[in-house]
Amino acid sequence: MTENALPPSDDAADETVSDTPETVREPRLWRDDGWTARVMKNEDDDGWAVAMIKDGEPEPALIGPWTMGRDKKNPKPLDTSAFNTLVKTASEVLRRHEQQLRAQLHKSVSVASADGEDELQITLDIVPDEDDPYALLTALDPFGERLAQVRVAPNFKLSKASAVAWVDNEFRRPG
Numbered sequence: 001m002t003e004n005a006l007p008p009s010d011d012a013a014d015e016t017v018s019d020t021p022e023t024v025r026e027p028r029l030w031r032d033d034g035w036t037a038r039v040m041k042n043e044d045d046d047g048w049a050v051a052m053i054k055d056g057e058p059e060p061a062l063i064g065p066w067t068m069g070r071d072k073k074n075p076k077p078l079d080t081s082a083f084n085t086l087v088k089t090a091s092e093v094l095r096r097h098e099q100q101l102r103a104q105l106h107k108s109v110s111v112a113s114a115d116g117e118d119e120l121q122i123t124l125d126i127v128p129d130e131d132d133p134y135a136l137l138t139a140l141d142p143f144g145e146r147l148a149q150v151r152v153a154p155n156f157k158l159s160k161a162s163a164v165a166w167v168d169n170e171f172r173r174p175g
Contacts, residue, residue: 027077052090
């Protein structure tokens with residue numbers, strides 16, 4: 001091997017490097033810690049906007065107004081403090097979105113067992129499959145053990161009344 005020749009490359013190491021986005025810290029583009037902040041011209045007015053995109057996501061988690069620079073023409077450059085604040089805000093937006101989605105897909109009520117001695121937790125978990133959406137209606141005893149589970153339509157309305165009716169009907173699939 002000559003002095004200027006490089007040793008054979010390790011393909012696994014090359015893949016790791018190419019899969020990991022590099023850190024970028026430019027006035028209008030920052031990429032770090034799994035996030036990209038991009039400052040761009042606001043299409044609706046003369047101002048500027050910033051988009052926060054989580055790595056691997058096709059859409060921004062957050063788009064908001066961005067501050068004008070001192071010349072009142074160009075945007076203020078991104079910096080560490082601004083980037084960290086944007087990451088925190090965008091992460092909170094994603095967290096709230098996930099909580100809202102979970103609340104839409106998971107419902108729960110408590111009802112008395114058929115003998116009236118225990119309190120049962122009745123849950124409805126919607127599975128939003130594109131081809132065949134459905135929901136699972138589940139009865140749990142006071143210790144969290146599953147007593148029964150049936151598949152129901154994704155638009156099944158879980159209420160105290162429908163849960164009591166299901167328990168009284170010995171957990172048969174609601175009609």
